Amino acid sequence: MAFLLYDTRLKQQIEFTPTKPSRVSIYNCGPTVYSTAHIGNFRSFLFADLLRRYFEYRGYQVTQVMNITDVGHLTEDNRADAGGEDKLQKTARELGWDPFKVARHFEDGFHADRRALGVKDAERYPRATDHIPEMLVQIQQLLDRGHAYIPENSGEVYYDISSFPAYGALSGKVVEDLEAGARVEVNQLKRHPADFALWKTDAGHLMQWDPHSDGTWSGYLSSSGAKERPALDPRIGKGFPGWHIECSAMSSRYLGEVFDIHTGGEDNIFPHHECEVAQAVGATGAEYARHWMHARHLLVNGRKMSKSEGTLYTLADLTERGYSPREVRYLLLANHYRQPMNFTLEGLDAARASIARLQNCHDLLVEGEPAPAAPELIEEMERVTAALEEGFGAALDDDLNASAALAHVFDFVGHVNRLKPTGRAATRALAALTACDAVLGVLRAGQSGVIAKEELEAQVGSAPAPAVALELLAAGALSVEDLKRVALARHAARKARDFAAADAIRDGLKALGVQFEDTPSGVRYKLP
RNA sequence: GGUGCGGUAGCCAAGUGGUUAGGCAAUGGUUUGCAAAACCAUCAUACACGGGUUCGAAUCCCGUCCGCACCUCCA
Numbered sequence: 001m002a003f004l005l006y007d008t009r010l011k012q013q014i015e016f017t018p019t020k021p022s023r024v025s026i027y028n029c030g031p032t033v034y035s036t037a038h039i040g041n042f043r044s045f046l047f048a049d050l051l052r053r054y055f056e057y058r059g060y061q062v063t064q065v066m067n068i069t070d071v072g073h074l075t076e077d078n079r080a081d082a083g084g085e086d087k088l089q090k091t092a093r094e095l096g097w098d099p100f101k102v103a104r105h106f107e108d109g110f111h112a113d114r115r116a117l118g119v120k121d122a123e124r125y126p127r128a129t130d131h132i133p134e135m136l137v138q139i140q141q142l143l144d145r146g147h148a149y150i151p152e153n154s155g156e157v158y159y160d161i162s163s164f165p166a167y168g169a170l171s172g173k174v175v176e177d178l179e180a181g182a183r184v185e186v187n188q189l190k191r192h193p194a195d196f197a198l199w200k201t202d203a204g205h206l207m208q209w210d211p212h213s214d215g216t217w218s219g220y221l222s223s224s225g226a227k228e229r230p231a232l233d234p235r236i237g238k239g240f241p242g243w244h245i246e247c248s249a250m251s252s253r254y255l256g257e258v259f260d261i262h263t264g265g266e267d268n269i270f271p272h273h274e275c276e277v278a279q280a281v282g283a284t285g286a287e288y289a290r291h292w293m294h295a296r297h298l299l300v301n302g303r304k305m306s307k308s309e310g311t312l313y314t315l316a317d318l319t320e321r322g323y324s325p326r327e328v329r330y331l332l333l334a335n336h337y338r339q340p341m342n343f344t345l346e347g348l349d350a351a352r353a354s355i356a357r358l359q360n361c362h363d364l365l366v367e368g369e370p371a372p373a374a375p376e377l378i379e380e381m382e383r384v385t386a387a388l389e390e391g392f393g394a395a396l397d398d399d400l401n402a403s404a405a406l407a408h409v410f411d412f413v414g415h416v417n418r419l420k421p422t423g424r425a426a427t428r429a430l431a432a433l434t435a436c437d438a439v440l441g442v443l444r445a446g447q448s449g450v451i452a453k454e455e456l457e458a459q460v461g462s463a464p465a466p467a468v469a470l471e472l473l474a475a476g477a478l479s480v481e482d483l484k485r486v487a488l489a490r491h492a493a494r495k496a497r498d499f500a501a502a503d504a505i506r507d508g509l510k511a512l513g514v515q516f517e518d519t520p521s522g523v524r525y526k527l528p
Numbered sequence: 529g530g531u532g533c534g535g536u537a538g539c540c541a542a543g544u545g546g547u548u549a550g551g552c553a554a555u556g557g558u559u560u561g562c563a564a565a566a567c568c569a570u571c572a573u574a575c576a577c578g579g580g581u582u583c584g585a586a587u588c589c590c591g592u593c594c595g596c597a598c599c600u601c602c603a
Contacts, residue, residue, distance in 0.1 A: 011532095029603075030603090031603080032601095032602085032603095037603085038603090040602090040603055041602095041603045042603080043603065044603035045603075047603090048603095087601075087602095171531095171532095171598075171599090172531070172532075172598095173531080173598085173599070174530090174531090243601090264603065265602080265603030266533090266597060266598075266603080267597075267598070267601090267602055267603065268602090268603070269597095269598070270598060270599070271598095271599090271600090294603090295603070296533080296534090296596085296597080296603095297596075297597065297602090297603070298603090299595080299596070302595075303595085303596090304595095304596070304597095331540090334540085334541075334551080335540085335541065335542095336541085336542075338533090339533090339534075339541085339542090340533075340534060340535095340595085340596055340597085341540090341541090342540075342541095344539085344540080346539065346540080346552085346553090347539080347540055347552090349552075349553090350539075350540060350551070350552035350553075351540090351551090351552085352552095353551080353552055353553085354550095354551050354552065356565095357551080357552095357565095360565060360566085361566095364565085364566090395542090401542070401543095402542095403540095403541055403542045403543095403549090403550075403551090404542050404543080404549075404550080406541095406542090406550065406551075407541095407542065407549050407550035407551080408549090408550085409550090410549095410550055410551065411549085411550075414567095417565090417566055417567070418566085418567070420566090494561080497561075499561055499562070502561090502562090503561095503562070503563085506562095506563080506564095515564070515565095516563095516564080517563085517564045517565055518560075518561095518562095518563080518564080519564095519565080524564085524565080526564090526565095
C-alpha cells in the first residue's frame, strides 16, 4: 500500500516513493529555544513524530533530523525597530543570562517535554550555533553562483531573489504582491525589499562570529570529510547568520542535498521554507526537499492562542491542572494534522476517557485467560484483527488520517470486549493492538494486574484486619506485596459482609490513585 | 486589501456525489453487596446560511455570514 501525502508545493496528494528503497529521510523544523514550547509547537512536533512512527510501522528505516534554532530569529529590520532584536537576546536580557545559557535551558526543557509526550528521538538535533561554518560555506556558494550580494561596506550578505525565478513556487506567493504588503521600513542596503539576509552584522548582538577567525572554523569538516577551509569573501564581516540559512545548511549536512520530506508548521511555509528552497537550490542546483508537509495551527477555545487570555498553554500548565502528557499527546494526535484543531480542556477530559477505554482493552488482553479459545472464536477474532490491521494502515496511508485510524482501533476494541478472546485469539489480538500503539504511543504496560481469587481464598484465614490495611494505605507507597495484603484484608471483609470496611479500603486506595475492580476471576488493580 | 484553508449532532472529530465513521458526555437497561470495567439502547435520517446543478448533494457550482492562516516574528 502506498503512502499518499499532501505536498504543500504541489497542493495535492501524491504517492510517496522514497529516494532509496525502504529508507526515508525527514527534516523537521524544530523549536526556537528562547522560551518554553507551548502546545501549538507540540502539535507540529507530534505530527512529525506521527510521520516518523508511521514510516517505522511500514517498515522503513527513518533518518530524522530536527534543528534547534538558537540564534538569528529577529524581525525584518532590527535597527529601525526597537522590538526587533534577536529573540534569544531579548530573553537573555530579561533573565539577565548569557544567551547561550538561555538556549541550553530552553533546549533542555524542550527535550524533557518532548520525551514526556512520547515523541521519539530523532537521529539528530543540530544546533544552529554549532553549524556556523556550514552556513558560511553555503553563503559563499550563493555568492559564487550569483544568488547573493554584499552591500558596500556593510559586511552583510543578502539573497538576491531576482536571481531565483522559482522564488514563491512553494508558497504560491508572487514577489510583486509581497512588495506591496511590506509594512516594515525598507532596509536601504537591499536591492529589492523582499531580498533577505543570509548574514547580518550588529555591534550590539551578543552572539557573533568572525567568519575569518580560526576559532569559528575549529572542528569544521567539509561534507567530503576534509578539514579544508573554503576561501571566503573577505568583505563578510563579524556577525551572525540570517533566519533561514541554518535549515538549508544543516539539512544538507546531515541528509544530503536531496532528501525525502521536510515538515513544519503552516506559518513556516512563507517566508522560512520558501527562503530555504532558494538557498539550498541556489547553492547546489539540486532539488532539495522532495516533499513538503505542514501542520495547521491549533486554536484554543475556538480562538487563536493568546497569552493575555491565558490560552498559550505549556505542557507544565496542563500537568499542573492534573492532565497527563499522554492525554495531551492523544488529543493533539487524534485530529488530522492538516485540519485546524480546537484545543480545549474538555477535549483533554474526553481524551482521558478515550485512553482509558483503549488501556482497559489492552490490559484485559494482557491478563487474558490462557484457556484455549474455541475454533469459531479464533476465526472470528482473526477476521476482526485482520480488519484492524487493514483499516488502521490504510487510514494512515491516506495522508496520516489519524482520526480514521483511531476509529478502526475503537471498532476493534468493541469487538474484543464483546468476544472476550482467550488463549491464542487473545495473543493475536494483543499483538495487533500493540502494533497500532507503536504508532499512537498512548498505552502503558504493567500498570494493572489481577490478584487471583484462588490465591485470596487460600490465604483468607491469615488476612490482616481492615485497620492494618488502612495503615498500609496511610503510609503511602505500595509494593505489589502490600497490594496483595490490602486485597486480602478487603477480601476477608467482603466475605464477612463487612462492606463498610471493604469500601473504606477501596476509598483509601483511590486516594493513592489505585483502583480495585472486583471481577469473577479475582481483584483487578490499576496503578496510577 | 491579496492569497489559501475551514464551519458536520450537547462537545471533539472522520467522511468530498448514492450503503450506521469513531470517541467523549448525558439518559435508561444488563451485570455488581455497592462500585469499576464491559455490554445493549436512546440522543443521531447531523452537515453555517441562501440559491443552483443532478435521478440523488455534507460532498459539485454561485452568493452571503463567521473562524483561522500567510502576505509581517510565530509550530
